[in-house]
Amino acid sequence: MASKTGSRGKRGGSSIGPAIFWVFTRLVLPLGLIYAVLWWRTGVAIDRQLDSLRPFMDIRRGGTVLGLNGDVGIRKLVIQPQAGSPMPAIRVTADRAVLRTPGIFWVLRSAIFGVPDEIPSRFGFSLSGAGVDGPPEALEAAMLGGHVMFPFELAGCEPGLTLEVANALGLRDAEGNFALTMEYGGADHLRLRIESETPGQATLSGDINLSLGPAGNPSMRLLTAGFESLNILIQDQGFGGRRNAYCARKLGISPQEFVARHVEAVRAGFAADGLVPGAAMDQAYTGFVRDGGKLTILARPLRPGPLAQLQEVGLDGLGLFVDATVKHNDDFTAPLVFLPADQFASTSPAAATGAQDAAAVPAVAAAEAPAAPADATADEAPAPGTEIAYDDLPAHLGAAVEVSTSLGTVRRGVLTGASSISIVIKLAPEEGGFPLSMPKYNIVKVRLAPPLTETPETQENAQAQ
Template sequence: MRKLKNIVIAFLVVAALMGGGAMGYLWYSTKQQVDQIVATAKPFAEISYGGIAVSPAGSVGVNQLRIMPNFVNDAVSIGAIKLNAPNLLALLKIRWQLSQGQLPRALSISFQDVELPLHGGILGDAPASATKPSPLDHLNALGCGPVTAFGGAELQEMGYNHFVGNAEVGYRLDTVHNLLEWRIDSNTRDWMTLNLDIGFAMPAPPTTLMDLTALATPKLAKFTLVIRDDGFNSRRNSYCAAKAGKPINDYLADHVRLVIERLRANGINPGPGIIAAYQLYLREGGELTLAATPAAAINPAELPDYKPADVIKLLGLTLKVNNTAITDLTVDWDATKVARALGVEPEPVAEDTPSPVVLEKPVIIQKSFHPIPVGDLGQHIGKIAKLKTNTGVNYRGQVDAIVEGIIRITLRKSGGSVTLSLRASEITAAEVLY
């Protein structure tokens, strides 16, 4: 028994020494890197810090930072910046993995107690920009009397002297479900909390940075955005009502009306449900949750090819305000008007150079479209089909695959092609060319 006890004690001592050595290595290497960054930034900013901290749970960081940019009379204080890994061993491997071009399984960076003063040069009133503002800018200031935008002076009038907040950005590889999951969490005291969770489907989990950059346009598998009001709505409502010389309810009615008019004038027409959700969030604050759970992962670049109603169905969008589900998510938009409002010029489509025509004796093959049951489309993979949805939209293209009730069809367009995902349950008629 004594021998076993001695072995256990020896094991614990060795483990403690190894852990202490690992933490010492992380502390020393991190301090070297931080000192190098401070020296490199010297021409642009004065940076000071209190110390380096290493946690056995798998994080390393720098505490009590103070950053004073040379170009403004201001300073940023940060309680801590930390690099976080699942555990201490994973943290030790990160530098080696990155040097070898490998992708760590999970990684995040967090910023704690970031303090920005409103009266300084960073968040204070900036000089007017020479760029022409978009008509979709500063919608939150509509109806606020003479105020057209919320700058440092307006926010100070609302009662803010400085912003104090926390943020964390990170990713995780889910190799079981072939997902790359990104998460952003942030909160600003007396302002707002934001949580964003996005999942992208991959054909196979990337193991190197090259694998990640070589991926084609990622396909959206899930999306959740949660916004919680932590006091800004109430302050803004009281401030703008006073500026407009109206009761709060009258200001809110004018604000919502002006926002809708501005959106509609620029190609965006929200339905009654979305308008009601916006009104409820403005009046009561609380929490707003937007989620997407598509039946099959979809390329976001394909969405402009769908009607707005089909986009909502394909993404499986849901919207809640304070746990009250908004059942009417109707919305319409004019992509050309929206692009014009945002100042986005469409890229010219290059015309393909026609191939030389080789005259051969024509072989005449008579083909025509034949109606078939939607359930039989799987027997015609690779053929051209005409599909009609229950919303009246018609699609013509090549049937690529049918997976779990989702029909993949490639449409040929000028300058290229696009592959769409349609729910079989929403196809009312199908014809196949043969």
């Protein structure tokens, strides 16, 4: 009996080898062959596309990229104009250039049956380790402006980016990474994401969230998509400090003086377009220029509507449709508004000095608001329902208010900021509880309101905004 049991054990152990062989021959090997064929077909398809460009461009590439996550592309890409081309003789290189797809099975299905009509769950493209090289004269001719997607890069210092400036700022040999991706999460929600990085200089990332239109043709659903939110983050990784130091040396002034000169130049640029920026210029942006760090811009619609309606709206009209804010690092959130220069000049105390001088006046911060007299009594405080003149609003920071607008809406919340061109209220809990910036030209009437049902921020915190 013992020998029979041992015999069975040996037979059971010997069955592992055939099982492994079966898995390898029936599963691993076929999948490997499919991947190899797909990898080969991908390389052939890429070469076919590149061949159509070779009469105009000298294109060289390394290996083929075919990731399980759906990345399809090439390594070690080099592109430059053919000899005799009128284009600058610059050479564009990239470590990786890929098309982003939902996954390898999507690629396989597309290769066999064609690209599906439905919106893919993931689609986009990316460049990694991208750079530009060539003779100095060719690089100089190719310098068209910005390089690191930094806001208002050289305002107040240089009219544009030259090879000399690029060398001084460490951009001559800088390589960048860029990606644009569309992600469809189902439930009619679509996110467009952009990512740009120049290591050691700056990064920019942003999301636009959309709600797709009614079911039907994918193209029409995209055209009728509604705007849900915008989130942009710009992070300084050293470019700002190098720019400030370079421009200060060039102009013979201190870096602090250049910061003021730069901000004035940006204001002048807006004034040339007939615009006056709001508190964001004097608060969040100035801090970002001076100290670096992060600059965050958020926006959400005041009411649901298609994204297409914003395409032809100027900056001075965005306040009618969008609540936008800007923040430097973890400081207070400032309203991001732009006013027409003529409207600002006709409605502000600074009209006599012109829109440009008005733009240079910092917003009235809460810390500058006049404090109530120490001997004031409760009987002297205005009662709810009392109308407050716009110019008197800084004296009522921290108070509950009702704001009637030219759009026919009435907003209720705590007044947390007031300047000559806009106010900020923290909406009542039943209205969302988030900060809302409101430009002056939209405000018809402001009244004091009864205290909110939820305890608001303390006046000290309100004044910090």
